[in-house]
Amino acid sequence: MELRLRNTLEEIPRLLDGVEAFVEGLEGDPAPGPATGPRLGLCLDEAITNVISYAFPEGGDHEIIVSLIPNGDEVIAEIIDDGIPHDPLARPDPVHVEATLEDRPIGGLGIHLIRKLSRSVAYRHEDGKNHLTFHIAY
Numbered sequence: 790m791e792l793r794l795r796n797t798l799e800e801i802p803r804l805l806d807g808v809e810a811f812v813e814g815l816e817g818d819p820a821p822g823p824a825t826g827p828r829l830g831l832c833l834d835e836a837i838t839n840v841i842s843y844a845f846p847e848g849g850d851h852e853i854i855v856s857l858i859p860n861g862d863e864v865i866a867e868i869i870d871d872g873i874p875h876d877p878l879a880r881p882d883p884v885h886v887e888a889t890l891e892d893r894p895i896g897g898l899g900i901h902l903i904r905k906l907s908r909s910v911a912y913r914h915e916d917g918k919n920h921l922t923f924h925i926a927y
Contacts, residue, residue, distance in 0.1 A: 790858075796841050796851040796870075804837060804855065805830050811857050812864075819862050821927040828906045829857075829864055829925045835899035836868050836877075836921055844872020844919070860924075863908060867922045874914045877921065878904075 790811045794800040812826040837853060845851050854869040877900045904910055907923040914920070 790856070792855040792857075794837065794853045794855065796845055796853060796872075798838065798841055800841075800853075801834060801837065804833060807855075808833060808857070815859055815864075817859070819927050821864075825864065825925065825927050829866065832903045832906055832923060832925065833866060833868070835902055836923075839877065839899055840868065840870045840872060840919075844870055844875065846873065862927045864925045864927075865922065866925065867920060870919050871917060872919060874919060876912045876914070878910060878912045 790807065792804060792807045794804060808830045809826055812821055812829065815821045815825075833855060837855070840853055851871055854867075856865075856867045856869075858865045858867075880900060900910075903923055906925065908926050910921070910923040912919070912921050
């Protein structure tokens with residue numbers, strides 16, 4: 790499945806609806822468990838929100854492509870955007886994950902969640918585009 794989103798936060802509900810429909814349509818053995826959709830949705834929501842919020846400092850209209858591919862007992866998700874080059878994996882895991890909200894610095898938890906909920910995560914910048922790929926197990 791492929792979704793083409795505009796770089797606006799108003800697209801997030803459409804993204805999540807698409808994820809839900811995609812997961813409901815998955816068949817096979819093994820079948821996806823009840824947590825597959827929420828895990829996939831959370832990871833995509835975090836990543837796309839960051840792309841929309843930070844990848845286009847000059848503004849303008851941009852397209853973000855989300856591909857979802859079933860692969861055995863997992864879903865491969867890829868996000869492609871033409872924003873400024875940024876490797877979210879270059880940032881270390883937040884040190885203050887266990888801290889209270891008041892003591893925790895802002896930022897860094899989205900990619901931390903993606904790392905924890907995915908089997909693997911990869912980034913590359915190719916042909917002027919960012920590619921973030923992660924694998925969510927059923």
